[in-house]
Amino acid sequence: MAAMTGSDGGADADDAAATDDTAAVRVDGVSKRYEGRQTTQPLRDVSLAVERGEFVCLVGPSGCGKTTLLRLLAGLESPTDGTISVGGSRVTGPGVDRGMVFQEYNLFPWKTVEENVRFGLDRPVCDCADCAARVADLVELVGLGGFEDAYPKELSGGMKQRVAVARALAVDPEVLLMDEPFGSIDAQTRDRLQAELLDIWRETGKTVVFVTHEIEEAVTLADRVVVLGAGSDGVVGDFDVDISRPRERTDPEFAAAVEGVRARIE
Numbered sequence: 001m002a003a004m005t006g007s008d009g010g011a012d013a014d015d016a017a018a019t020d021d022t023a024a025v026r027v028d029g030v031s032k033r034y035e036g037r038q039t040t041q042p043l044r045d046v047s048l049a050v051e052r053g054e055f056v057c058l059v060g061p062s063g064c065g066k067t068t069l070l071r072l073l074a075g076l077e078s079p080t081d082g083t084i085s086v087g088g089s090r091v092t093g094p095g096v097d098r099g100m101v102f103q104e105y106n107l108f109p110w111k112t113v114e115e116n117v118r119f120g121l122d123r124p125v126c127d128c129a130d131c132a133a134r135v136a137d138l139v140e141l142v143g144l145g146g147f148e149d150a151y152p153k154e155l156s157g158g159m160k161q162r163v164a165v166a167r168a169l170a171v172d173p174e175v176l177l178m179d180e181p182f183g184s185i186d187a188q189t190r191d192r193l194q195a196e197l198l199d200i201w202r203e204t205g206k207t208v209v210f211v212t213h214e215i216e217e218a219v220t221l222a223d224r225v226v227v228l229g230a231g232s233d234g235v236v237g238d239f240d241v242d243i244s245r246p247r248e249r250t251d252p253e254f255a256a257a258v259e260g261v262r263a264r265i266e
Helices: 013-018 066-074 113-117 129-141 157-169 187-204 215-221 252-265
Strands: 023-034 040-051 055-059 081-086 098-101 175-179 207-211 224-228 235-240
Touching: 023 066, 023 207, 040 066, 040 081, 040 207, 040 224, 040 235, 055 066, 055 215, 066 081, 066 098, 066 175, 066 207, 098 157, 113 129, 113 157, 129 157, 157 175, 157 187, 187 215, 215 224, 215 252, 224 252, 235 252
Parallel strands: 055 207, 055 224, 098 175, 175 207
Antiparallel strands: 023 040, 023 081, 224 235
């Protein structure tokens, strides 16, 4: 594992919007405050770049702003300060260049697997052969061939999350954002889904930003593990995981990588 590197410095908003670089995702000096009876600030002056095709995991203690940052990347919320860009364009709201997979499956119970996957393509309703073929390919990609007509109530938790991944990929986003997608799934199924996700990532070449509270999961999956600190400390660790895949948790290199990340969190 490479030594920890410092986070990038914040950038002027106008300069960030005009920057032409190769990063798939760029976060420049981003802060997020929630005003109310008590003001909270889960993120302060966070800067981060994710390269095209890179798999990055965000880890950190509870309340460090991991999910908040992912929601900002998705355009579901807006930063209080700083800028976020995807593919060189500033994020001002949700867009088809980003696909989001939540911890909860968020499937439509009245729609079949096929209908759930093609939901993002049906704006407006599209019955073209290309859409039908794409949906069929994605259902096969996530290992649900033969379940096209099944409803969510007929699926296991792991199968539901596969549908959610396929739905996020349906619009062919540049970046796949994943918020603890395997957090509520049993350990055996989670291990299988991690391996399947890596296969999908390799096949599609997508850029992935993945939030998890499990350090072992982050080291299993990621090219890089980015650690957010508690108390709005921002990025406190940035680790390259230079271990060949598939990664074995009994490997001394794996254990050393986990301990290196854990040391930054603790």
